[in-house]
Amino acid sequence: MIKTELVTLLKESLLNEELITAELYFILKQDQVTLLRFIDIEGETQEDLTKQFIEKVKSELIEDDSLDLISISNADDRNKVLYEYDLDEVPEEIKLINTILKDEDIPSFDFRTDELAQIKGIIVLMSNNNHNLLLYKKHYPVSLIRKDNTFTFKRIGDHKRFVSVEEDIVRINTNFEFLMIDDSLIIKELATLEKFFGFHEIIKKKAQECIIAIEQSGLLEDADVLKELIDEISYSRKLTKVLNSSPVLNKIPTPSVIAFTNIYPALKGQFQYNADNSKIVLSTKKSKHLFAKLLNDDFLQSELTKMFYDSLAKDNIPETVTS
Template sequence: MNKEELNNKLQYFSDNIEQIGATVYVFLKGENVPKKLDIRADDLPSIRSMFVGSLVDTIISDEELSVVPLSTSDERKNVLYEYDIDIPESLQGLQSVLESDEQETFDLEHDEINSVAALIIEIGDEQNQVVLYKTMAQVNIYGRSSFFLKKSAHRFEELKEEFFRLSPNFQFFRIDGSLLVIDLKTLEKSFGFHEVIQKEAMLGVEAVEAIELLENPETLHELIDDVTTARKLTKIAKDSPVLKAGIENQRIVAFCRAFPSLKGKIRFNATNDKIQLDTKVSKNLFIKLLMDDFLTSELTSFHYTSLAKDEADEHVGDNT
């Protein structure tokens, strides 16, 4: 899905805001099945408007925002990540609210409000739905241990009820079968994401081992424990242009010897036919190498390191 396609899907909710509904669910700590909140019907339109407005402001109106697959994530800013790897079980609740209306209701007498860990906001109608996932920080939950004053007609009075504050931000959302991530750090900290990434990263390591390019391939296994580096390794098995093109090892070694950003920073074995990864710098450069991030301009012959590459359209400028 690209940004234009996403905008078109989300625009439906803004254009039809008076016709669509909103339902709010909660995840309690230690549970993976959401419970429905019983909210007064007159208050639901305000919740709907707040989150639809947030979709417009943070996504539709951001012309610089782009959508990239999660497995190909890099250091670029201002992006949405579309999930293209295994979805952790703890995030399956986003789909469950679309598949069934039989969720248990949050019990005001027995369920503890301070046990709320996250909210799910479902917006839509029978034709189209978007489901938002929002973690609930404890700072937004107000229980019996706090003392609050509320303004009445003539004085301040104690507010004894428990409550939580609902703000328009959210970290993930699901629409038309796609799960998109706004806040990657939240994903990395929770939801079993590290284990999923490690599994995907191992596929990348195995793909590298298969071409027998490295003198010490075991060094890549060390990178899997770091979620940031492991996330980079997930790209290799799925999207390495070098592996997909079947570039011969001899050409790869020659490229490392010649390209300015690699020359002298990547070492080789005694017979000069395999790469020896012995520094953190060389390991990071090797991952970039497999993703074909080192480019040379055909116009200027200048050398570049690129994070984002779109294939050129051969027909651009062809007026025949």
């Protein structure tokens, strides 16, 4: 999917927005079991929430032209980007998103059996115009105001008197980290995915697969040295990108790759080689990082100025034929 296709889907899902009602669900953790609970919300409050979530989608996704959309297997260090999830393994908690669309008998949150302290996430569902738009919010402990020995006050109507709030209070804002539109899972906050959902372990598995592919290519004297950096999430992402879409690995002959490392300014003198110069030897951390960038074809030269560049983001430009 490209960004314009995503925007089109979102616009279609929000057509006649006055007819949309947002349904909210809590994700609870009870005795190591993850559960879904429907949130029964008073009508006027639900209308206000719906309007605010719609405006959030519009402002942060539809109207933000600066956002790119790339696959998560091609993730790099860009800031203004959305990621379409294209890996086989999906974190368990995120799989619950699909449950909402399949199960019509999700029980309601019940204060007799459920606790606000058990909330781990919130899902917002807006179904409209034959599209299902789901927003996922990570719930943080600071969003729960617990009743303790301090006092939280609220007013009574328009009068001058305050009364103490005697219950726990949960706060919900309109920020969200992931969304699902129909069958496409889009990651808005990659850091949240990496920190709370075991995504690093998924990426590490892909990075390990990449190291095996590099070893089989015969490009390195010893590919195992790359394992020393596999716990670095940014490096594992680079290897995942190599595995998914490297224009170099197993596509450019090894002699040509080695020759390039000897003439490109940023690479010259950074690598060592075996006795007959047929394989690259990575002996420093810097060389390992440069090698990952080499396989991702990050080192470019301008056709116009002949200047050399280290390019993080490379979007393909389609060739056009003009008459």
